[in-house]
Amino acid sequence: MTDVREKGPAEAARVGVLGARGRMGMEVCKAVDGAPDLELVAAVDQGDDLTEVADAGAGVVVDFTTPDAVMDNLRWCVERGVHAVVGTTGFTEQRLDQVRGWLADRPGVGVVIAPNFGIGAVLMMQFAARAARHFESVEIVEQHHPRKLDAPSGTATHTARLIAAARAEAGLGPAPDATRDEVAGARGADIDGVRVHAVRATGLVAHQEVLFGTTGETLTIRHDSYDRASFMPGVLLAVREVVRRPGLTVGLDALLD
Ligand SMILES: NC(=O)C1=CN([C@@H]2O[C@H](COP(=O)(O)OP(=O)(O)OC[C@H]3O[C@@H](n4cnc5c(N)ncnc54)[C@H](O)[C@@H]3O)[C@@H](O)[C@H]2O)C=CC1
Numbered sequence: 542m543t544d545v546r547e548k549g550p551a552e553a554a555r556v557g558v559l560g561a562r563g564r565m566g567m568e569v570c571k572a573v574d575g576a577p578d579l580e581l582v583a584a585v586d587q588g589d590d591l592t593e594v595a596d597a598g599a600g601v602v603v604d605f606t607t608p609d610a611v612m613d614n615l616r617w618c619v620e621r622g623v624h625a626v627v628g629t630t631g632f633t634e635q636r637l638d639q640v641r642g643w644l645a646d647r648p649g650v651g652v653v654i655a656p657n658f659g660i661g662a663v664l665m666m667q668f669a670a671r672a673a674r675h676f677e678s679v680e681i682v683e684q685h686h687p688r689k690l691d692a693p694s695g696t697a698t699h700t701a702r703l704i705a706a707a708r709a710e711a712g713l714g715p716a717p718d719a720t721r722d723e724v725a726g727a728r729g730a731d732i733d734g735v736r737v738h739a740v741r742a743t744g745l746v747a748h749q750e751v752l753f754g755t756t757g758e759t760l761t762i763r764h765d766s767y768d769r770a771s772f773m774p775g776v777l778l779a780v781r782e783v784v785r786r787p788g789l790t791v792g793l794d795a796l797l798d
Pocket residue numbers: 559560561562563564565566585586587588605606607608610614627628629630631655656657658659691695772
């Protein structure tokens with residue numbers, strides 16, 4: 542089995558895309574194709590053989606598939622020394638630990654997993670984490686196109702966890718809420734004590750509001766992706782950086798600093 546660490550930088554710029562016929566995959570193929578320093582060498586979707594990626598000599602794989610498919614894909618990449626950039630959702634702490642376990646056996650391999658590659662979305666999450674300790678109330682409303690398979694979104698889940706950690710560190714208890722759910726789900730999902738509401742509507746792409754409240758004031762932090770092109774600068778940044786970052790990197794934050 543060829544290991545990417547035995548390959549030169551030219552091979553590391555050879556990119557394979559998994560989920561290539563999906564909404565994000567198609568956009569990634571276009572972006573990689575248009576980047577002068579990168580070469581699209583494999584475009585794979587469900588039913589295709591992953592060995593296409595190895596045969597094409599891809600040094601980096603980008604995965605935008607489904608939460609059901611991504612773990613097998615990622616394991617396949619790590620075992621073959623292929624760096625991976627992953628946008629697919631569904632990463633629990635348990636899944637991240639599993640990836641860390643695979644990487645422990647392949648110390649030169651890099652994996653970047655980001656719930657959102659939009660630069661504005663990354664900043665929105667950072668701003669929300671910063672604001673969290675100053676407000677007793679917080680709720681998240683994520684809004685997406687109706688063909689999205691999962692709810693709540695990976696971005697909303699990640700944001701909720703960041704906010705919950707910041708609230709715990711600041712010694713904040715649960716947000717005040719005397720409401721009784723008359724209909725199941727009326728108050729949204731509870732992620733680490735943060736309420737998350739998922740809206741699906743035709744015309745939307747990917748949007749999120751974080752609403753904070755305290756005595757006499759509210760703060761709303763909102764991000765909108767109107768086009769999947771918004772994710773591409775972040776994806777290309779990760780493709781270029783992942784070869785220099787062995788191990789697991791979660792989120793784009795470290796790559797933007
Ligand atoms: N991190 C980020 O910035 C973003 C993440 N996403 C996430 O990316 C994922 C994909 O989103 P979309 O492109 O909208 O979905 P999509 O449903 O349009 O595309 C998924 C594609 O993966 C293919 N696929 C399924 N199993 C496969 C396998 N085993 N091997 C190869 N291909 C396989 C499907 O046939 C489909 O073409 C979702 O989890 C979504 O939440 C979406 C947008 C941005």
